[in-house]
Amino acid sequence: MKFPVLKGWMVGSGQRPLRKQLAITLSAIFALSILVAVLLLNQLFGLQARNLIDQRSSFFMDAMLAVREYTSKDVNPIVAPLNEGPGGFRPESVPSYSAQTVFAYLKAKPDYRDYSYREAALNPTNLRDKADSFETGVIERFRSDPSLATLAGEKSTPLGSMHFVARPIKITKESCLVCHSTPDRAPASQLLTYGDSTGFGWKLNEIVGAQIVTVPQKAVFEAKDRSLFTTALLFVIAFVAVGLITNSVLN
Numbered sequence: 001m002k003f004p005v006l007k008g009w010m011v012g013s014g015q016r017p018l019r020k021q022l023a024i025t026l027s028a029i030f031a032l033s034i035l036v037a038v039l040l041l042n043q044l045f046g047l048q049a050r051n052l053i054d055q056r057s058s059f060f061m062d063a064m065l066a067v068r069e070y071t072s073k074d075v076n077p078i079v080a081p082l083n084e085g086p087g088g089f090r091p092e093s094v095p096s097y098s099a100q101t102v103f104a105y106l107k108a109k110p111d112y113r114d115y116s117y118r119e120a121a122l123n124p125t126n127l128r129d130k131a132d133s134f135e136t137g138v139i140e141r142f143r144s145d146p147s148l149a150t151l152a153g154e155k156s157t158p159l160g161s162m163h164f165v166a167r168p169i170k171i172t173k174e175s176c177l178v179c180h181s182t183p184d185r186a187p188a189s190q191l192l193t194y195g196d197s198t199g200f201g202w203k204l205n206e207i208v209g210a211q212i213v214t215v216p217q218k219a220v221f222e223a224k225d226r227s228l229f230t231t232a233l234l235f236v237i238a239f240v241a242v243g244l245i246t247n248s249v250l251n
């Protein structure tokens with residue numbers, strides 16, 4: 001079997017001129033190298049984009065958990081006594097309320113317009129927190145598998161594909177049941193503000209809802225595609241330069 005490329009190098013007359021043969025060989029090597037490099041980089045950049053989205057959503061979730069903690073440790077002791085008095089309920093004492101309120105301020109900034117944070121429950125006290133069909137699916141997953149600590153995945157929305165991370169909300173303290181078991185145990189202020197028909201009947205150790213953060217991913221993947229395109233372009237420019245230099249050396 002003969003190898004045409006090598007033949008071109010070794011045999012002079014009657015064959016393709018060496019320079020033309022070299023040009024074809026180099027172009028083929030370059031084209032193949034660029035293809036392989038772009039395919040590998042696509043994987044690598046894709047992985048980096050995914051990591052970035054994961055980092056953003058974990059940070060977002062951690063920040064919301066910190067707001068909740070601040071509310072229960074620092075704000076609740078001050079505000080809770082007000083809820084024992086006459087008048088309406090002060091929701092500032094509720095971690096779920098403060099986390100969602102802080103998030104609403106964040107969302108008002110253009111950079112976070114497409115983010116979302118929810119504390120959805122199947123039977124919520126505040127009807128704003130009523131789980132929609134997607135959230136109900138997530139909560140049901142947690143209820144059917146109590147060992148599941150987080151659930152992450154993709155969700156398609158009218159704003160494009162989003163990455164979500166969810167954590168179950170489980171009733172681990174008897175103190176929660178003062179306001180979420182039966183209306184007669186709840187403060188009068190709560191009944192005045194929210195009524196007595198929703199957000200009750202929760203049980204100890206029951207998973208009643210889920211915290212769900214949603215992070216947009218379109219912009220991250222678009223940036224990844226731009227980087228890939230720029231890198232491929234740089235390869236092409238470098239290889240063209242090598243080709244031109246080789247050509248002038250041969251001259």
Ligand code: HEC
Nearest residue numbers: 091094096097119121124125126129169173175176179199
């Ligand atoms: C003093 C009463 C009170 C106590 C105690 C209390 N909650 Fe609530 N909880 C509320 C009220 C009122 C709301 C609705 C707040 C709002 O308007 O966003 C609420 C909202 C929530 C929500 C959001 C879903 C919904 O029902 O609207 C979750 C989740 C929740 N509470 C969990 C807990 C857990 C867990 C505990 C115990 C650690 C607890 N709550 C203790 C009164 C209470």
